[in-house]
Amino acid sequence: MYRQERRAQVLRQAKRLFARKGYHRTNISDIVARSGIARGTFYLYFRNKRDLFEELLERALAELKQRVRRIRMGQLEPSPLDQLRANLSRVVEFVLAERELTDIVLNHATGFDHELDSKIAGFYERIVTQIERSLELGIEMKLVRKCDKRAVAHCILGAVKEIVGQLTLKDLHHSESLVDEILSFGLQGVARPELLVDSKRDVVLSARGQATDAALARQ
Amino acid sequence: MYRQERRAQVLRQAKRLFARKGYHRTNISDIVARSGIARGTFYLYFRNKRDLFEELLERALAELKQRVRRIRMGQLEPSPLDQLRANLSRVVEFVLAERELTDIVLNHATGFDHELDSKIAGFYERIVTQIERSLELGIEMKLVRKCDKRAVAHCILGAVKEIVGQLTLKDLHHSESLVDEILSFGLQGVARPELLVDSKRDVVLSARGQATDAALARQ
Amino acid sequence: MYRQERRAQVLRQAKRLFARKGYHRTNISDIVARSGIARGTFYLYFRNKRDLFEELLERALAELKQRVRRIRMGQLEPSPLDQLRANLSRVVEFVLAERELTDIVLNHATGFDHELDSKIAGFYERIVTQIERSLELGIEMKLVRKCDKRAVAHCILGAVKEIVGQLTLKDLHHSESLVDEILSFGLQGVARPELLVDSKRDVVLSARGQATDAALARQ
């Protein structure tokens, strides 16, 4: 288990450095110096610098994957909204606990090489698909309006990524209100609800938005 | 003007390479080979590799800044929504015309060095602030519900960034429907409007969303 | 101590090369090839090429400084002349033992950069001042004639530098007779002593040398 401790120490230090300086500006010298091991020892634990980075990345992705669960229907399940909220809450929790890892995923894991890029892309793709499925489900359940599910899924993912990216920079603790704010935004957008309902039409914003303009203009 | 053409050619090729491989894996040899110039010629046009990158980045940011305009009130101005839509439309236009530049801004300009990081951060901060102001304005005009303006501004920025990032990957042409989809999402979220309105309350989603859950559950 | 041997080997080879070709025409490739080490290894021992050069220079200057000692008065001290001779002898010894280092100091350490130039200038300034003080002392003791001490100090330094520079080129061993020749020159110049003494005047060469001319012409 001693071995594992050392390894963990290296991972920990590398994580800090990658988060602060990015992959290319972090060098093995930095890592081994911080980790208190010799240069050569590094290569007993990791095949090379890239592998170490990949491992960190995969840990983050695996953890996140696990925290974003499929929305399940059923009498025994919490309401879909609660499941949604729980997902988001778990993600925010992770982000706050692992700011550096999050920073790496969001800011330093991009444009690396084909393999890693695919890994990241696959991860996000999976998330987007999950969101898409949830939207579909929502539409079936008549909770969600009709929309370009894929585009909207990306919007949701983007909103979460951005908020979460901001979180890594600030000294915040987990706040449910933030999660709710994100949820509210995703669910109802920013317009005052009253403006969105119209006796004659289901969805106000449509036909290149002219109707909406009219509705809004009526105010 | 001949000089400017050559310079432009180098910028063009560098842009391609940076977008494809990122800054660190693109080397001067690549750039000069692609540009059909000699190694030394590069340094006639650019002080160094970093400067070239910075120039590309700044061009993108400047162009984007110019395309995102302040929402203006007044009889002679288009409706706020149309101004919003025009902003978004101009951004999407740019992104589609300059996929590589967009890719660089989104994926390769991060974790570079302090100066460039600040430049990017400043750019996004500006955008966020603009969105925030628009939200404020919307609230005053009773078009926008009350919310954590800063958080929502980040959500909106994130949604746009993500969609836009996806656009660079696909072979799409500018579609107004996409812009409308983003707008709809930002304005009304995903919930069916009817669910959001309640005779007794202005905003349904609140108090940790329990009311909403109830409302949604009622369906 | 193994490390020190390698380092010394590099210093030795660099010394040879700098002496033969000067700083600018000696490149790292030369040095590492001669030293039998790899390119990168060089940088384990020296921060850069300039540092290596500086180290060589400083070694030489330090050694020389140490060999040129202040003339001390006192019953227990050797006669001033013997102290002078000892200084000169130690310098000549060094020069012959370290021909290359001497060559570097004399011929390649000049017009380098401000810092190194100052170092060299400082070194010579120190020597000149020491000579000047010795002259002062000699005047007080009535061993030395009145003169422009600074100018004469430079003359003495120059004479020694030139002789020493010649030594580095020839295959000589340390010869006391050479030291004495320099001393004689410095002390009595080249004129036949008889010509210098005049019953009526202390110093013959004066008043724009006309008197001397007369004296010499009398012969």
Add this chain to the structure above:
Amino acid sequence: MYRQERRAQVLRQAKRLFARKGYHRTNISDIVARSGIARGTFYLYFRNKRDLFEELLERALAELKQRVRRIRMGQLEPSPLDQLRANLSRVVEFVLAERELTDIVLNHATGFDHELDSKIAGFYERIVTQIERSLELGIEMKLVRKCDKRAVAHCILGAVKEIVGQLTLKDLHHSESLVDEILSFGLQGVARPELLVDSKRDVVLSARGQATDAALARQ
């Protein structure tokens, strides 16, 4: 003659730059910028950078050669001492008029390449030989004591070089007194003349200087 003016201008500027920064740190860009000509024009006037430098050097050497004349005997000639003084005076004059050129000869022309090194060495060799011959002549005329003529010649050359090198740094005008000081030093050294004469011996400093020590100690 226009051409010659331009050429002279380039030589003038190059001289300044070489004197200030040395050969290697002076680049063609500097030279052409200062000279107000285009890069390519430089190569219409000079084959390359080295040639330009060589030309400057040769001018200096030629001028100096011309100023150091052989001591001639004869009723119609000035006294040898006056001829010596005139030589020295002409050299000092040149040095003061052409400080930069002197600086180049003394400090930057060394360790350059074989050909230039030989040129410089040849120049000095010539001077040394001239001094040597003068010493010989002086000995024949019983004006000069017996000595290692070659060594003494180097001492004299060195003294002059050093003084002259100092002159280039200071803001002095030609002073005959300085010339006399050098002459005095060369002729009579620094010892008080009385100490050098001994009724029984011609030259006091001899037999490893012990006699002199004794003589000096007698004081």
Add this chain to the structure above:
DNA sequence: GATGAATGAGTCTTCATTCAT
């Protein structure tokens, strides 16, 4: 297993020189 000295391929950058206009 641990070490850290050694490696050398790779990269940016400079600059004297050329040559088409």
Add this chain to the structure above:
DNA sequence: GATGAATGAAGACTCATTCAT
């Protein structure tokens, strides 16, 4: 003749990785 853009060889330095101890 004059220009200055273009050239590309050359050089310093970095750093991930290896390997003898």
